[in-house]
Amino acid sequence: MTQRWLSDLRGEIDTLNLDILRLLQRRAEVVLEIAAIKRRENLDSYEPSREEEMLRTLAAAPSGPFGADEIREIFRAIFHASLDIQNRERTRAMRTRQRGLVPPGGIRVRDVAVGAGQPVLFVGPCSVETPQQMDTIAAAIAALPGAKIFRAGAYKPRTNPYSFQGLREDGLQLLRATARRYGLPTVTEVLDTSTLDVVAEHADMLQVGARNMYNTELLKALGKVDKPVLLKRGFMATLDELLLSAEYILSNGNDAVVLCERGIRTFEPWTRNTLDLSAVALLKKETALPVIVDLSHALGRRDIMLPCARAALAVGADGLMLEVHDRPEHALSDGFQQLDLDEFSALVTGLGLAGATAPHPTAIRGPR
Numbered sequence: 001m002t003q004r005w006l007s008d009l010r011g012e013i014d015t016l017n018l019d020i021l022r023l024l025q026r027r028a029e030v031v032l033e034i035a036a037i038k039r040r041e042n043l044d045s046y047e048p049s050r051e052e053e054m055l056r057t058l059a060a061a062p063s064g065p066f067g068a069d070e071i072r073e074i075f076r077a078i079f080h081a082s083l084d085i086q087n088r089e090r091t092r093a094m095r096t097r098q099r100g101l102v103p104p105g106g107i108r109v110r111d112v113a114v115g116a117g118q119p120v121l122f123v124g125p126c127s128v129e130t131p132q133q134m135d136t137i138a139a140a141i142a143a144l145p146g147a148k149i150f151r152a153g154a155y156k157p158r159t160n161p162y163s164f165q166g167l168r169e170d171g172l173q174l175l176r177a178t179a180r181r182y183g184l185p186t187v188t189e190v191l192d193t194s195t196l197d198v199v200a201e202h203a204d205m206l207q208v209g210a211r212n213m214y215n216t217e218l219l220k221a222l223g224k225v226d227k228p229v230l231l232k233r234g235f236m237a238t239l240d241e242l243l244l245s246a247e248y249i250l251s252n253g254n255d256a257v258v259l260c261e262r263g264i265r266t267f268e269p270w271t272r273n274t275l276d277l278s279a280v281a282l283l284k285k286e287t288a289l290p291v292i293v294d295l296s297h298a299l300g301r302r303d304i305m306l307p308c309a310r311a312a313l314a315v316g317a318d319g320l321m322l323e324v325h326d327r328p329e330h331a332l333s334d335g336f337q338q339l340d341l342d343e344f345s346a347l348v349t350g351l352g353l354a355g356a357t358a359p360h361p362t363a364i365r366g367p368r
Contacts, residue, residue: 024078028085035086039093045086051079095250096243101288106318107228107256109205110185112147114228114258115290119353120319122187122230122292123344124151126334127164128171134178136326140341142182146353149205150175150184151321155191156333157211164332172202187230193221200225210234210262210297213245223252232260232294235273239282246289258290259283260321263298272300272337275308277315284316292319296337305339306350313351322347 038045058075059068066074091097106116114120123141128134134152141148154171156164167174172188179186187205190196191212199206205228212218213234222229229249233242246257261280263273275298283291293312295305309320325331325338339347 027078028082031082031086032089035089039090045090046083054079094243094247095255096246096287096289099288101250101255102290107258107290109149109187109228112149112185114149114292115318118147119313119317119351120147120149120292121348121353122149122151122294122319122321123324125325125331126153126296126323126338127156127332128152128154128167128175129332131174131178133326134174135181137324137341138178138182138184140326140344141324142184144345144348146348147319148184149187150179150182151187151207151323153333154188154202155195155199157189157191157209158333169198172199176202190218190222193218196221196225200227203227205230205258208232208245210237213237213242216248219245219248220252223249223254225254227254228256228258229254230258230260230292232262233264233279235263235265237264239279239286242283243287246287258292258318259287260292260294261298261317262294262321271298271304273298275299275312277311280312280317281315290318291316292321293317294321296321296323296334300337302337302339302343305343306347309347309351 035045037043055072055075059071063071095101102115104116106113108114112120121141125133125137138150141150152171152175154166154175155168156166158165175186175188185204186202187207188199188203189207189209190199190203191209192215196206196218206222206225207230208215208218208222210232211234213232214237231242231246231249233239237245242259246259249257261276261283263271263275266274268274275293275295277293280291280293283289293309295308295312299305299308305322309322312320322344323334323338324341324344325335326341328335328338328340331338
């Protein structure tokens with residue numbers, strides 16, 4: 001008799017479990033409907049006050065064996081799970097997660113395609129300094145094989161306010177003139193919305209530095225510019241935060257975004273930052289956007305650049321950023337991490353990079 005009662009009660013539990021599950025699934029469907037409305041209306045997805053209100057109502061309702069504390073615990077778990085599915089749906093809807101976002105030809109920076117299968121070198125001095133310096137470096141870069149983009153800073157965000165801040169618009173003009181003379185496309189950093197137009201006028205690709213990865217107004221403005229964007233990961237940023245920064249640009253109309261891993265800040269002092277190569281492999285799984293690695297800022301030293309460059313390409317990097325100077329010991333900024341011309345030539349040889357391939361005709365250039 002006891003066994004039969006237990007069997008009957010267990011059967012009732014099984015039925016109740018299925019009833020609860022159906023109700024939970026229906027609740028989840030309603031949660032997703034609410035989330036879709038909030039996304040359309042640009043409302044916050046999480047409302048703590050609404051959650052607390054529901055918990056108070058449930059805890060005060062007439063109940064049986066479960067007391068107020070148990071009810072709160074149970075429903076907090078349900079609310080947490082509901083928030084998780086909202087976040088999952090939001091992630092799936094992000095443009096950065098769409099696999100067909102970048103065509104087979106990659107993202108074109110003038111005649112160089114990034115993300116089309118050929119590693120691209122983003123090469124040049126940390127800062128634009130003099131016409132002679134720029135001409136010497138550009139000539140050496142242009143003479144070497146492979147796909148290359150000429151990089152140099154005209155506006156320099158520096159930790160020390162008394163350090164060299166760049167030649168600004170004069171530097172932009174010098175960068176553009178030198179690059180055109182040698183047939184090289186250019187990339188340089190834009191610091192804020194006030195200088196965006198003048199930088200976009202002179203550069204083929206616009207760089208967002210690590211400090212500006214969270215500058216949402218700049219990111220939104222870049223979404224409206226007809227130029228590809230190089231977005232650097234902040235030195236304390238998670239990969240989710242990097243993808244959300246890219247989402248700001250994409251959601252405002254510009255799909256031509258290249259991500260850049262440039263090292264993160266850790267306790268290890270042997271390198272300037274810690275090169276996070278796992279980030280490259282993970283980003284290549286999560287997004288179709290090209291990913292490059294800034295070796296100079298990640299390492300802050302020249303003696304291990306070649307093996308780290310090989311490792312970056314091995315995990316799937318679409319390109320490498322390298323700082324190169326004709327006289328690093330006289331550089332106005334970060335001379336300690338810049339390769340001289342012989343070291344740069346040796347690195348290219350050591351990587352075995354072949355000549356650049358022609359860009360695919362469907363490569364993206366700027367907004368949709």
